[in-house]
Amino acid sequence: MKKRSALLEYAALLLAVERYAESGYDVTSRNLVKGRLFRVKTTSIGHPWNFSWYEVSRGNRSFELFTNAKVAGDFQDGGTYVVDVAVLPAGAIAKARGQGPAFRGFDNDQLLTFIESKSLTVYPMLLAQFVGIALEIKPAFVRGPRRPRGHLRDGHFDPTLVALGTFSSTADKIVAHYPARGYLLNIVVRFDTEASSGSFGTIVREMSPRMPAAP
């Protein structure tokens, strides 16, 4: 199942990449290994600069998209978390490399948004766990309706949970109330069904914040 998790995380990474591509960003792969293969970081172990990542660029703005990134929590209590897909400012991985073995994770303010992926049906406790993750790492997206500065300008998506299963029980009703609570979160279900269509276009356009309609 390690491979299954890795594939799901990589597919979630591609979802993020496609979101930026749809927003007009150019996409470049970085640090490919022999055979032009993308070396996927599958766990918290290992230094990020030894794996592959995607860079997205638009005008003078660039960001790095990476799997299984260790990041500090927002509360400066020493807590670190490993997010399945991280969006970081350009140069974050090079800066990490400069720290060498002393690198303990990305600073919280380097993390612009993230994706968590689960090979599970979306049930109420899973949603509660994801809200808790968002609260620990990026509380602005669950504590108030105001996104961080630059979030909309740069076309970042809100923190997202991607699941292979569908909603169970009352889970869909819970998610329907998120806007009223001020939660700025995306919940994507049946992710593999979308992937099998060959494109994430539908998901990308429905993720919050909604992308402007094409002219």
Place this chain on the structure above:
Amino acid sequence: MSHQTGSAVQTADASVGLSFLLVSRALLRAAIEDLPYALRENVLDYASFVEAVAPERAAEMDLELDGEQRDRVVFFAGLLHLREVVAGQLALVEVAARGHVNRDVRGLRIGNEDVRPGSRYVGRMRQLRGELDELLASAGLSRSAGRLSDAIELVVVAES
């Protein structure tokens, strides 16, 4: 062909395929024993769940399951779940292996294994998916079948 269940030995009528085999959770376990541990346990966990909820689900369909019918539902539902898991993984593999957005990427390296459109791993997944489709089709389950209600309907209708 004969299969031993927890309580009896049943000889199948070959002309009607799997539908009339007395199958069980034990047979499901035997059918998936060569799969990776985590995948096997995923399917068996699902089978336990089905065992518990199948009678209630059948009742919602105005149907009643006896013990043997519930065993068959568990078997077929387990295989349907396995097919769904494999199909989902295959979809992700194919998206990942073809490089998708960025054409410079020819595939993935996950641990020590390469995942590309023509790699052995992708081929194995496609083969497993094909075998499952064939097995379930022989029992009367279409490619679109995937729900517990499909398994219940198959078992009850097959005996009516």
